[in-house]
Amino acid sequence: MHTLLILSSEQKTYRSIIGSANPPDLKIISEPSDECDILLGDPSLIRRALASLPNLKWVQSIWAGVEPLMDPALKRDYILTNARGVFGQLMSEYVLTYLLARERKIFHLRQLQTEKQWDDSNNGTLRSRTIGLLGVGSIGADVARMAKFFGMTVRGYTHSREESADVDEYFHGDSLMEFAGGLDYLVNILPSTKATHGIINADLLNALPNHALFINVGRGSAVDESALVEALTQNKIAGAVLDVFQQEPLPKDHPFWETPNLTITFHTAAPSLPEDIAGIFIENYRLYIEGKPLKYRVDFEKGY
Amino acid sequence: MHTLLILSSEQKTYRSIIGSANPPDLKIISEPSDECDILLGDPSLIRRALASLPNLKWVQSIWAGVEPLMDPALKRDYILTNARGVFGQLMSEYVLTYLLARERKIFHLRQLQTEKQWDDSNNGTLRSRTIGLLGVGSIGADVARMAKFFGMTVRGYTHSREESADVDEYFHGDSLMEFAGGLDYLVNILPSTKATHGIINADLLNALPNHALFINVGRGSAVDESALVEALTQNKIAGAVLDVFQQEPLPKDHPFWETPNLTITFHTAAPSLPEDIAGIFIENYRLYIEGKPLKYRVDFEKGY
Secondary structure (H helix, E strand, O other): OEEEEEEOOOHHHHHHHHHHOOOOOEEEEOOOOOOOOEEEEOHHHHHHHHHHOOOOOEEEEOOOOOHHHOOOOOOOOOEEEOOOOOOHHHHHHHHHHHHHHHHOOHHHHHHHHHOOOOOOOOOOOOOOOEEEEEOOOHHHHHHHHHHHHOOOEEEEEOOOOOOOOOOOEEEOHHHHHHHHOOOOEEEEOOOOOOOOOOOEOHHHHHHOOOOOEEEEOOOHHHEOHHHHHHHHHOOOOOEEEEOOOOOOOOOOOOHHHHOOOEEEOOOOOOOOOHHHHHHHHHHHHHHHHOOOOOOOEOOOOOOO | OEEEEEEOOOHHHHHHHHHHOOOOOEEEEOOOOOOOOEEEEOHHHHHHHHHHOOOOOEEEEOOOOOHHHOOOOOOOOOEEEOOOOOOHHHHHHHHHHHHHHHHOOHHHHHHHHHOOOOOOOOOOOOOOOEEEEEOOOHHHHHHHHHHHHOOOEEEEEOOOOOOOOOOOEEEOHHHHHHHHOOOOEEEEOOOOOOOOOOOEOHHHHHHOOOOOEEEEOOOHHHEOHHHHHHHHHOOOOOEEEEOOOOOOOOOOOOHHHHOOOEEEOOOOOOOOOHHHHHHHHHHHHHHHHOOOOOOOEOOOOOOO
C-alpha cells in the first residue's frame, strides 16, 4: 500500500480525478503523516511540508518550475518529477496571442473604434517574421512548431541537443548576440538556473532591432529588470510582454507597472490544469509501482 | 501584343512587380483605351471603366469579392477571374487573433494592468472548443486547418462539395440550426450571393449558445444587422467581431459603433497584398496567352 499526500489549492479536484482512475494500492491523505511516501502538489506548499515527511520517496510537482525545492538546505533524498508536455499548447497560444495582437494592432484598432474612426490601412502578418527562442525544450519545440505553421523563420538558442526540426537555425554558447540580431520576436522559455540568471541583460537587449518585441514566459530571474525598463523607456526595443517576474505577485511599487510599451500578465500563460497534471501523476504512479524509471525526473544539480 | 490596364490605388507597385517579371507581348497602360484587352484592378474602379473598354477580353480582380461587377446592367462579355488562394493565412490569422483575444481575455488583463491588479485566475484555451465555418471554400479550408492545429472541433456548413479533411462534421441545406447549436465560435466566410443574403438572422443567432462569439470575415450582406444589434444588446450571444458591413466605411451614425460586446475592424482582415495578387495575374497571363482556361474564374450566375 502507498500513501499519497496532495498539497494544492485544487486538492479536491485532484482527489476526484485521481480517485476515479482507481490507481491500485493507493491511499490518499490530506495532511502530512509518517506513512506518506508520495506527494503531489504545488512546490511552494511542498517546501514547507518536506521536514515532516520522513518516509517520502517521490514528489510529483504540479508545476514545471521547481525552484522552491532547489534550496540546498532542503532534503533531497527523494525522486522529484515535474510537469512537462502539457504546457506546450498553452504557452504557444499565449505567445501567439501577443504576436497577433501586435501584428493586427488590436489595441490600436479598439481605440479607433471608440473614436468611430474607419481606418483601412493594412496590418501585418506572421508570415516571414523571425522569432528567436531562448530555450528549446519540449515547450520551445511546441512554440517552434506553431511558428512554422504560420510561415515564420525560427531561431533557437539552447544548451541542449538540437532536437526540434522546426527550428531553422540553432545557436549555442557564445553566439547569443548573433542569435539576437535581426529578430522580430524574442521569446524566453528558459528554466531558472544559475546559467540563465540575468541572461536578458542590456547587451542582449541592445543586440535586438528597435522594432523587436520581447516575450518572457520562462522565469523572471532570466531578466535584468532595470536593463529592460531602460530599453523600453529609451525605445531600444518596441515592447515587452511579461508573464513572469523576479518577485510575484509583482509589487505595487515596481517600475514595470508604469513602463511604456510593457504588457503585464500574471503568471497565467500556461496554467497547470488538474485534468492534465493528474494524467501525468497517474502515468508516473504506474511506473512507480512497477519499479520503473519515472517520467520528467528533475536533476537537483541542474535545477530542471 | 496584349494591352493591360491597371486600375488600383497601388498601380505603381503593380506595374513595377509585373514589369519586372517580363511577361511576353504585354504593354501596360494607365488610362482606358480601345486597345485594352486585359484589366487588372479593384472591382469598384473596374465597374466605372467597363463601358469605355470595347475590346475587353479578361478582367483579373485584385479582390476576392466581385459584387460591383455583378450588376446585371453591366456588360458580361469577358472572362472574370478573382483573387483566391492568397487570403487563407491572412484570414486565419485574423480569426485566430480574436479567438485568442477572447480566450486569453487580453482587453480585461490590460485593464487589470492599468489598475495594478495582480489576478492569476486561469484563462481559456482553444483546445476542445467548437468552431463552425459558414462557407468552406479555399479560405474556409485554411481556417479549418488552423483550428485543427489547435485541437478544436470543426463544423462546416457549405453548398459545395466536402473538400476539406480538416472539417470534422459537414452540414448542408436545411441543417443550419443544427450546425449552429453548441458552437463556441461561428465564423462567416460566405461570398455575397442571393442565397447568403441575410443568412445570419435572428433565428440563427438564437440557435447559438449564449457564450458564442460571432466573427464575420465574409461579406456584410450576410448579416441581418438589426437582428445582430438585438442579439448583442440582449446578451443572446457573448460578442461579435465584424470586419465587413452592408455599407463601408461604416456610417458614423450606425448603431454598431455603440453596440455592446461588438468589435469593429475596417475590412482589413485579409488585405490584397500586391506581391500576392501580381503573382496570380502573372500565372493567369501565361495561361491566357497559351489559350488555356484561367484560374479562379468567376461564374456571373453564382456570383463567385
